[in-house]
Amino acid sequence: MILSLWKYMQGYVVIRVRGYSPERFINLCANKNIYIWNVRKIADGYIFCISGKAFFMLSPIAKKTKCRVKILKKIGMPFKFLKVKRRKYFLYGLLISIAAVIMLSFFVWRIEIEGNMKYTTEEITAYLTKENVTIGSFKPKIQCSKLDDQLLSHFNQTMWVSSELIGTKLIIHIREGVESEVIIDDKKPCDIVATNAGTIVSIITRKGTPLVKQGDVVEKDTVLVSGTLEIKELTQLKAVEFTHSDADILLKTKYPYSDTISYQYIERNYIKDQQKTDKALQFFNHRINLLKPKINSMNYDIVEKQKQIEPIKNFYLPIYYMTTTFMIYEEVEKTYTVEETEEILKSRLNLHMEKLEENNIQILSNDVIFKEDKEAFIATGSIYVIEKNGQDKFFDELTRRQGYNEYFTEED
Amino acid sequence: MKKKEKKKKKINFTEIFEVPKDVILGEAIITLTGKREAVIENYKGIVEYTNEYIRILTKNGVIEFKGSNFNITYLTNEEMKVTGSIIEINY
Numbered sequence: 069m070i071l072s073l074w075k076y077m078q079g080y081v082v083i084r085v086r087g088y089s090p091e092r093f094i095n096l097c098a099n100k101n102i103y104i105w106n107v108r109k110i111a112d113g114y115i116f117c118i119s120g121k122a123f124f125m126l127s128p129i130a131k132k133t134k135c136r137v138k139i140l141k142k143i144g145m146p147f148k149f150l151k152v153k154r155r156k157y158f159l160y161g162l163l164i165s166i167a168a169v170i171m172l173s174f175f176v177w178r179i180e181i182e183g184n185m186k187y188t189t190e191e192i193t194a195y196l197t198k199e200n201v202t203i204g205s206f207k208p209k210i211q212c213s214k215l216d217d218q219l220l221s222h223f224n225q226t227m228w229v230s231s232e233l234i235g236t237k238l239i240i241h242i243r244e245g246v247e248s249e250v251i252i253d254d255k256k257p258c259d260i261v262a263t264n265a266g267t268i269v270s271i272i273t274r275k276g277t278p279l280v281k282q283g284d285v286v287e288k289d290t291v292l293v294s295g296t297l298e299i300k301e302l303t304q305l306k307a308v309e310f311t312h313s314d315a316d317i318l319l320k321t322k323y324p325y326s327d328t329i330s331y332q333y334i335e336r337n338y339i340k341d342q343q344k345t346d347k348a349l350q351f352f353n354h355r356i357n358l359l360k361p362k363i364n365s366m367n368y369d370i371v372e373k374q375k376q377i378e379p380i381k382n383f384y385l386p387i388y389y390m391t392t393t394f395m396i397y398e399e400v401e402k403t404y405t406v407e408e409t410e411e412i413l414k415s416r417l418n419l420h421m422e423k424l425e426e427n428n429i430q431i432l433s434n435d436v437i438f439k440e441d442k443e444a445f446i447a448t449g450s451i452y453v454i455e456k457n458g459q460d461k462f463f464d465e466l467t468r469r470q471g472y473n474e475y476f477t478e479e480d
Numbered sequence: 481m482k483k484k485e486k487k488k489k490k491i492n493f494t495e496i497f498e499v500p501k502d503v504i505l506g507e508a509i510i511t512l513t514g515k516r517e518a519v520i521e522n523y524k525g526i527v528e529y530t531n532e533y534i535r536i537l538t539k540n541g542v543i544e545f546k547g548s549n550f551n552i553t554y555l556t557n558e559e560m561k562v563t564g565s566i567i568e569i570n571y
Contacts, residue, residue, distance in 0.1 A: 091525075091526045091527065091528060091529060092525075094526055094529075094555065095524075095525035095526055097555070098525070098555050098556060098557055098560070099525075099557060101556070101557050103554065103555075103556055104554070104555050105552075105553060105554040105555070106551070106552075106553065106554075107529070107551065107552035107555060108551055109529060109530050109531050109550075114529075116552075
């Protein structure tokens with residue numbers, strides 16, 4: 069077994085010897101230490117096997133014995149290689165493709181961002197593009213730790229960022245936290261101003277001078293709590309201090325609400341039978357369409373799916389396989405009934421109120437009226453709510469103090 | 481006459497000192513495995529070879545194998561192996 073394998077690796081030929089005395093030919097071979105095997109007799113000579121190298125030593129023997137040697141068969145690996153050698157361009161192609169694979173493995177062909185909730189993937193990729201980390205950038209140039217720091221400092225809502233290169237894929241893990249709170253300088257003097265018009269339900273002042281009381285009707289931008297502290301002795305103004313106002317103010321206010329729906333609307337009826345798909349290959353940015361379906365209708369939605377080719381796990385190539393589906397539809401004009409429109413409007417109103425409640429706004433009531441019109445159904449009215457109101461408005465201490473100067477000058 | 485005497489002396493020498501005869505006398509060694517195989521050492525050459533018989537030249541004469549389906553499996557300077565079904569061996 070091992071011997072025959074060895075013979076196969078070395079390569080051997082089956083030859084036929086014919087002539088006056090082929091026995092002498094064999095004897096001479098044996099004398100010259102040429103190994104031959106499987107000697108068989110045929111009518112006018114012999115057939116035997118001989119190693120490829122030894123074959124070239126046969127010509128002097130053949131001359132001596134006046135025998136004719138003919139190769140019947142070539143068996144073994146070296147002859148197989150000779151065949152490949154003849155196919156030069158096949159070999160070149162193989163080498164080029166191997167080189168191409170090695171070359172391609174030096175670049176990033178896919179960027180995956182994981183764990184981002186607030187920041188969109190597009191936002192992050194746009195930033196990465198600015199930092200010269202894109203699809204197709206040279207892998208050894210990317211420093212993951214540096215990239216982490218850059219991302220962390222640029223996106224301030226992220227708690228930690230960790231990027232890694234696996235194969236030709238760059239993965240960025242992002243963990244988002246709560247936005248670091250804007251630190252308010254509570255030493256800077258400020259007023260509290262109403263952001264909406266309404267009635268004061270309650271006011272609890274911790275710092276500052278309250279200018280309104282419960283039940284007062286205020287306009288928008290009215291100063292609710294002043295940051296000016298007037299220190300009086302009886303009615304005499306003695307001194308003026310300025311402070312950072314702080315108060316909890318509940319304001320009863322109303323939000324206007326309006327919504328309309330027209331009775332007539334257009335519905336898209338997708339026709340499944342006419343749905344057509346197109347398949348395409350994309351290399352970098354060049355796209356090759358494989359199927360080119362004929363589309364008769366003008367009305368269609370396009371659904372595109374993109375899949376990146378990954379021959380080995382995590383070894384992505386810049387080749388994409390795209391499946392495009394043309395969903396053809398018919399436009400159908402339809403009309404709502406009065407009941408349907410009312411229902412839709414009511415559900416929309418409920419949704420709106422739920423959203424308000426999510427923002428810690430207490431809803432008291434609403435006076436939304438639904439009206440039938442010629443072409444549309446209209447909902448108008450306002451929602452009455454109690455909300456926490458008040459916005460800090462900083463002022464310049466010096467200018468305000470100047471306003472008080474006249475009091476003091478009078479006194480002097 | 482001289483040759484014969486020399487040979488006798490050689491035979492005696494080998495018998496006295498128990499030296500292997502194939503080395504001194506150049507005798508052929510034939511190893512048979514049943515009747516299928518024969519390995520012949522110390523041969524000089526093939527005289528004739530067909531499917532039915534093989535005649536091999538050794539230093540002290542020709543050995544003839546008779547049988548059928550003869551095939552020389554391998555052949556080197558010192559030894560050769562013959563397979564087939566052997567019926568007769570003649571000297």
